[in-house]
Amino acid sequence: MQSKNWIGGEWVTPAGREVVVQNPSQLSEEVGVVRLSDTSHVRQAEQAARQAFSHWAGMTGAARGEVLYRIAAALEKAAGEVAELASREMGKPIGEMRGEVTRGVNLLRYYAAEGVRSVGSVIPSAEPDVLQYTRRVPLGVVAVITPWNFPVAIPIWKIAPALICGNTVIWKPAENASLTAVRVAEIFAEAQLPPGVLNLVIGKGSEIGQALVEEIQPDAVSFTGSTATGRQIAAACAARNIKYQTEMGGKNAAVVLRDADLEKTVPLVLSGAFRSAGQKCTATSRIIVEREVCESFAELLRKAVAACKAGPALDPGAYLGPVASHAQYSKVSEYAAMAEREADLVAQGVLLTSPDEGYYVKPMVVSGVTEDHALVQEEVFGPLAVLLPADGFDHAVTLCNRTVYGLSASLFTRDLSRAHRFLDLAQAGMVRVNQETAGVEYQAPFGGMKLSSSHTREQGQAALDFYSAVKTCAIKHTL
Known part of the structure; x- marks a missing residue:
């Protein structure tokens, strides 16, 4: 298997350095080859995500939910294959990996159902003849940077709520979970996710991850990884006034x-x-x-x-x-x-x-x-x-x-x-x-205190708060 990027609905093989992936359980076994991208692919992914945003955000929540239901069904059908690939690529025991893929299916279905649930609330006004309410609106283009230790569940628990809220996504997986990421992206493509709604870019964190945070202008960044890297991302995003979320270490x-x-x-x-x-x-x-x-x-x-x-x-x-x-x-x-x-x-x-x-x-x-x-x-x-x-x-x-x-x-x-x-x-x-x-x-908020987190939460209803903005609306219906 060879890695490839998925940008604007097209598969692109990067021309960068090749890295042979060895099975950590059996180093003599070659699992595949990862081709590393350069920052030009990040800029292409941003352009594709920007172009896709208005159409995706303009779809009804129910329509976006139907797409997520299709992805869930496709992942469930390919569950055994995905679990085995991930086990061979990063070494997680196959029983645990099957459970992780099932979690991914459940996450997709959970957020698909959000497409027909409330996105705001009515607030009483102090003035007569005024309807005042809130509604949740998408942020725009979200950069998602994921680790290798949960190569299926963590990407999905970031991507699924981002998509149901109406955002488009650029996904940068960890280098030693890249082959699994490609297969997951293929499943999204097979389920006919519209072009550009999800874009996959394979590469080094020091280059591709940095470009996502510092060279392009995403509307939000969600990161899971080391505390040192998370703090760097938080500082860079804060300096540019980009909404960010970092899930980091634990003891x-x-x-x-x-x-x-x-x-x-x-x-x-x-x-x-x-x-x-x-x-x-x-x-x-x-x-x-x-x-x-x-x-x-x-x-x-x-x-x-x-x-x-x-x-x-x-x-x-x-x-x-x-x-x-x-x-x-x-x-x-x-x-x-x-x-x-x-x-x-x-x-x-x-x-x-x-x-x-x-x-x-x-x-x-x-x-x-x-x-x-x-x-x-x-x-x-x-x-x-x-x-x-x-x-x-x-x-x-x-x-x-x-x-x-x-x-x-x-x-x-x-x-x-x-x-x-x-x-x-x-x-x-x-x-x-x-x-x-x-x-x-999967339906409960995930996140930490102190240096474990930027104090937001993933999963459950809490994820919807991160991947959206609240707009307060008021209309006086008589003059």
Whole structure:
């Protein structure tokens, strides 16, 4: 498979450098070739999106919704193929990837239904004979910059609400999710999305992403990725008065109280920490346990992690696959080496295959480091978690909040009073009780506090607020 751009309803193969995509599960397997674009393609995509905007925005919401329903049906039909391609390209286990594609289908249908729902409200006027109301209107051309760790769901949860609101889109996916992006764009094309409504440009973030933010004039930018890049995008957009949305890093905590059902808690903590090889912004990377049950919990965790197997993404016996790329492998390996030098090993999983065959990292839980240690404060984005003892509920909450991030947090308890207190006190945008940190339903708002987010929200009804502007209208019907 070879990557290509989709601009103005036409497929264009860039003339830039070729990058061979290797399967991170089996490095000897070539998945395809990515051809990198230059900034001229960004300008072409902006022109196509501008030309398509008036027609798309002028369609009724119901008509736009019908298009999204067609895309959902096409994606559902191709679900197995898309999931396998994504697993081979970026290493997510096939079971998780199938679930992600299903989430994409559900997101499309959810936003398709918005085409026939209210887009405003009537507001009483202080004057007689005046009808005053609001209505939501599209922004224009939206730039969407997406990561590799959710190559189907994250693009769709940005693109679908942008489209139903009447915007046109320029989509720049992560380089190591580009082949999957092409296949998703093909599905949009097969469903007869009008030309120019969605435009796909493949390329380096440092070049194509920068051009989207600084060289052309989008009406909004939605970004998911690293905190450092997100802050740069936010600054550039603010300087140009462009509406922006950034979803960034996390250092999420699972808090286990002494009254929790430990047998049921361990699998949920394990899933939050190690599914997708820990490559989720919502992954559990800090496990805070009340001291009275810390050893009991650690023993159960030790047994569970020992049975946790890392292997090829298409192997149904693998609990987690490889990390996604050589760069990711190098970064996570550095943190793993730090953990081996400076922390105490609590638990470690096993590999189903030779580490030389792919970018495999054994899942690991460590302890014995202070709350200021790099392993506790820095985002690893890999299958590595730190166990921290807490001297009671209040100390556990303090440890939970002791981070620059604020994306997700979980509490495990049977105490309803403490559950509600935690929901109030945890400084995170998504707080859960007796559920893992990783995972929010598609119809619910997604986003964080502190350095995890620009304080807007994705998914659910909240996404419609970002991808539209509110216009206040008033008409005096007698003079």
